[in-house]
Amino acid sequence: MNDRAQLFEAGMPADAIDARPAARQPVALGVEEALARTRLFPFWLDNPAEPPAEPKLTSDTRADLLIVGGGFTGLWAAVQAKEQMPELDVVLIEAGQVAHGASGRAGGIISTSVMHGLPNAVRVFPDDIAELEEFGQRNLDGFEETLKRYDIDADIEWNGEMTVAVDPEHVAHLQADYDLHTEYGHNVVMLDEQATREQLNSPLFAGALWSRNRSGIVHPAKLAWGLKRAALKLGVRLYEHSPLTSVTDEGESVFVKTPEGGVRAKRVLFGSGTAKVGIADINRRVLQVRDHVLATEPLTDEQLARIGWKNRQGIYDTRTQLNYFRLTKNNNIIFGGLVSYHFDGNPDPQQDQQRETYYRLAQAFCKTFPQLSDVRFSHAWGGPIDYCSRGSVFAKRYLGDKAVFVAGYTGFGVAASRFGAFMGLNILFDRQSPERTLDIANQSPTYIPPEPVRWLAAKVTFHAFDGADAEGGWKRAWIKGIKAMGFPM
Ligand SMILES: Cc1cc2nc3c(=O)[nH]c(=O)nc-3n(C[C@H](O)[C@H](O)[C@H](O)COP(=O)(O)OP(=O)(O)OC[C@H]3O[C@@H](n4cnc5c(N)ncnc54)[C@H](O)[C@@H]3O)c2cc1C
Incomplete structure (x- = not known):
């Protein structure tokens, strides 16, 4: 149908047609040009709403519980510890600023599972699926209740998560996943090529599995900042720009030194991701992979209409080098997924600053959405993924059981970190809880070969x-x- 026919159908008088301004064709920018004004900084953190940093720790202090790390794990641990044991004196130290680690760099897709998805749960703990599924549901109940309780507005949209097949061959894998999810009572639908493109239009998509179980998207930095406010309100003493520099087991307590002070604590919860905190065993079990992300400038309504996406799901594709994408509140597209590894888990790799990395990611974006060839990228960044052989969170005791380390989300910790912190606290304070009877709380991921x-x-x-x-x-x-x-x- 040509323009003239469309206008006639819409009942526009014929003489109005020639007076109408010519429809503007999108001007294709090319990848170089689309990246020309890109800021190498996380989109989520480039926000004046970021709360001011808390002071540094500049003296020695004591605590019942010290939490190391101000990402989701540390923040959820702080909030839950104070809610469940209000008598505890809780201190949290963060090396830099809250949310500047993986948490404020995430894609922000919320998954139902605490196990990096049902297929991974089946792979790792096939005998405990019903319980693990239950933990996922209860975790999200607690997640939602906490956000309501502290009035945390983190732009959450519960529109589900959708896996799109980028090759007709991959549709069979999605069908197998559909069968598995159906067996466990998930609300999932299988979409054929046309139905997929009606949801989100890309010439690459050959089908999709849309999970409409409680899952969706969140502004990860706003979530972390909200949890920080809640922790402070509950009386947690929080110190930023205060990195742990050494740990000493003193028998009855643990002494953690920072550059200008120290904390003597009865118990310590490490929510420090893949950083080195003086316990070699941790870095034998988790390794740091860097993942990279682009944000587009906000799409206009017309640009958004070119791709559809009315239901605004969080999306993963089936490429081996997986890409994931989602919309923000203002309709920027967050497009992530190009992983790299740096010798010995270098926490500040050059590659995060290199255009070549983002050039390749932008090429993947253009292949996925050729209709958006006139869209620029505003931000580009990298972040650490705490990869482990289990592919999902573990909590392991150290320092004569006075400390517990919690991580291993392998790229899926936005919601699972609440469960990780919960399990970590139960182990640390030796409290009875359903997960403690299962392998998830009692086994650790296998060693990864050294450098x-x-x-x-x-x-x-x-x-x-x-x-x-x-x-x-x-x-x-x-x-x-x-x-x-x-x-x-
Ligand atoms: C690019 C990217 C995209 C992602 N996308 C998603 C997604 O869409 N969905 C999803 O579920 N998950 C996603 N993830 C994973 C998710 O972000 C993580 O699983 C989660 O944020 C982990 O939280 P954390 O608190 O354990 O780690 P972090 O957020 O990394 O927090 C650890 C904190 O410890 C601090 N620290 C380190 N060393 C010390 C020290 N010596 N002293 C004091 N503090 C220290 C760090 O500064 C940091 O702030 C993504 C991750 C990345 C990097």
């Missing part, structure tokens, strides 16, 4: 990721081999 094997294996794996879908061959075989060794891909 330089780690670096070499990661390099080959990420090189394989890049061509596995199109080329297959040794790349696909290598990834299969790594999976067979028990590492989630």
Whole structure:
């Protein structure tokens, strides 16, 4: 149908047609141009609503509970500890600023599962699925109740999560996932190519699995800042720009030093992700992978109409080098998913600053949404993923059971971190709770080989990721081999 026919159908008088301004064609920018004004900084943190930093720790102090790390794990631990044990004196130290680690850099897709999804739960703890599913539901109940209780507005939209097949061959995998989710009572729908494109229009999409269980999207920094406010309101003493520099087990207590002070605590919860905190065993079980993200400028209504997305789901695709994407409140697209590994888990890798990384990610965006060739990217950033062989959170005791370390979300911790902190506190304070009878609380992920094997294996794996879908061959075989060794891909 041409413009003239459309206008006639809409009942516009014929003589109005020639007076109408010519429809503007989008001007394709090219990837270089689309990235020309991009700021290398997380979109979520580039916000004047960020609360001011709390003071540094500048003296020695005592606490019943010290929490190390001001990301979701540490913040949820602080809030839950004070709510459940108000008599505790709780101190939280953060090396930089709250939410400047993985938490304020996340895509912000909220998953129902505490296990990095049902298929991963089946892979890791096949005998405990019913309980793990229940933990996921209760975790989200508690998540929602807490946000209401403290009036935390984090732009949440419960529109579900959708996995889109980028190759007709992948539809069979989605069908298998559909069957699995249906078996466990999830509210899921399988979409064919046309129905998928009606939800979100990309020439790549061949089908989709849309989970309408409670899941969706959140502004991760606003969530973290809200939890920070709640922790302060509950009486947590919070110190920013106060990194742990050493840990000493003093028998009855633990002494944690910072550059200008220290905390002597009866118990310590480490919510420090992949950082090195002086306990070598931790970094044998988790390794830091960097993931990278782009944010577009806000789409106009007309640009958004080109791709649809009326239901605003959080999306993952089925590429081996997975991409995930979502809308923000103002209709910027957050488009993430290009992983890299740096020797010994370098926390500040150069690659986060390199245009080449974002150029490749922008190319993936353009392939996914060629209709948006006139859209610029406003922000680009990288962040740490705490990868472990279990692919989901674990909590392990250290320092004569006076400390517990909680991490391992492997890229899925936005909601699961509340459960991780809950389980960590139960272990640390030796409290009875349903999860403590299960392997999830009593087993830890296996060791990952040390450097330089780690670096070499990661390099080959990420090189394989890049061509596995199109080329297959040794790349696909290598990834299969790594999976067979028990590492989630
Ligand atoms: C790019 C990216 C996209 C992601 N997208 C999603 C998503 O869409 N959905 C999802 O569910 N998950 C996602 N994740 C994962 C999610 O962000 C994490 O699982 C979650 O934020 C982990 O929270 P955390 O508190 O354990 O870690 P962090 O947020 O990293 O917090 C750890 C904190 O410890 C501090 N710290 C470190 N060392 C010290 C020290 N010595 N002393 C004091 N403090 C210290 C750090 O500064 C940091 O603030 C994503 C992650 C990344 C990086």
